[in-house]
Amino acid sequence: MLKVENLNVHYGVIHAIEDVSIEVNDGEIVTLIGANGAGKTTILHTITGLKKATSGSVTWDDTNLLAEEPSKIITHGVAHVPEGRHVFVDMTVRENLEMGAYMYGRKDKDKVIERMDHVFERFPRLKERQNQLAGTFSGGEQQMLAVGRALMSDPKIILMDEPSMGLSPLLVQEIFDIIKEVNKQGITVLLVEQNAKMALKVANRAYVLETGKIKLSGDAKELLNNDDVRKAYLGA
């Protein structure tokens, strides 16, 4: 279980995250929705150590993530798919996936091959193009690769940062199908999204973030029908 309690994060004097508390139970899809600049990405970056918190706590199965080195967090089964399809454009697909298994080191080659087979099985398209440079991929394929790379570390929870960003509606649907499927395999998902409608449809529970504070939280289906949410984020 991922537990974020009373988290405060500052950028200089700007109080970006104010007393945010989030809980993600095992096997759930939890989504964090909110407008641009609400602090969604900051929360994810704080969880994986890319940004330092001012106060509060982040615990994952009794591990205090705030005290961990960013490079060690992935070894606890927490994988992060960064916003905007961060793939290594000058590396091939296979090399990109190998980077995802970086934490296994040199000795655990069998594990890397096993994970690679697993990812290829789920994404046959990646297998077909394993020797192609990631930079030549379309946006949707890059997002798929980024998810595949996160799966290489055999995670228990995946933190996804706006996977639908800049994708066509058809591809958005495909990415959300992937998220649902990943979740079905028993991987917990914390999904950060601006596309509130899609996110609320796939999620079990949701938090609504507004300028660094949690404004609403609850069952995703209920929020989908909540008048305030509809007005603010769903345009209806």
Place this chain on the structure above:
Amino acid sequence: MPKKMKKNYLICIIAVIVGFLLLSLLFDTGILGKKSAYFNGLVVIGMFYTIIVCSLNLLTGYMGEFSLGHAGFMSIGAYASAIVTTLISDQVKLPSIVLYLIAILVGSVAAGIIGFLVGIPALRLSGDYLCIVTVAVAEIVRVVLSNFGIPAITGSATFGKSFAGIAKVSDYHYVYITMVVCIFIMYCYIRSRYGRALIAIREDRIAAAASGINVTKTKVLTFTISAFFAGTAGAIYAHYITTLVPTYFNFSKSSEFLAIVILGGSGSLTGSIVAAPILSALPQLISYVVPAFASYRMLIYAIILVVVMIFKPTGLFGGREFSLPKLLEKFTKKKATEGKE
């Protein structure tokens, strides 16, 4: 695949040996006559340039950060090794190979340590800011050396602002082998998992960090290795030229190294290996043939740089490695098809 790799290694080893034999043929048989010593010097200069340019390429090409202070690390290697070898040769008479090895070791380690110490705080920065820090480090080293000098510790060498009387042990045989070893180590580093991590950081820092790569550690390691080999080059230089003057290691030296890296192609070690000897020896040769031209060295540089940037913006080899085995393969294939026709 391993068989092919074995073959490739074999071809490279043969190329290295042929290069060595060619040099021996040129200088040991005395074909060049009186001019032998002069060309001998050019070759040594070309070789230590190759080492330092390759080391800078680790930073520029693979880490994606610019350093305009490599002359500073080079001077640390040069002075540290020179002090130690002068002290030693005052006490005991050692064969030149031993003295050379000591010089290389001391120079490299000293520069490596300074690189590590500078790297820890400096690599929190990136881009222009890191660049400014490297300039500052090199300038601090230069200013300290030119103002304080080195206290007279021994009798035979003259210490002070310039440092003379260093043993001349940088024989081109040793230097050639050193160069090959240095390049081999750097090549292995790039091909290792650390090298791959380094490229990942260059391409996308956030994605690399999210994949469990320790960004700071990898960067500091690379910076240290780069400074280490800059120190090697410095030690070779000191024991070839025998007199050190702090002003040699100035800002224009650092920018010259960077210019060569970019001309050869940043991210291509072979590019550096080709560009460094040509660009270091060429201006010397020109000023040898036409002495009046000596002061236009940097002008030639600027012109070459502008021309290459216009016609080949990624440098001569543009991030790719030149592969002798592949070239041979192409050649033999061509011949085979020609033969069929």
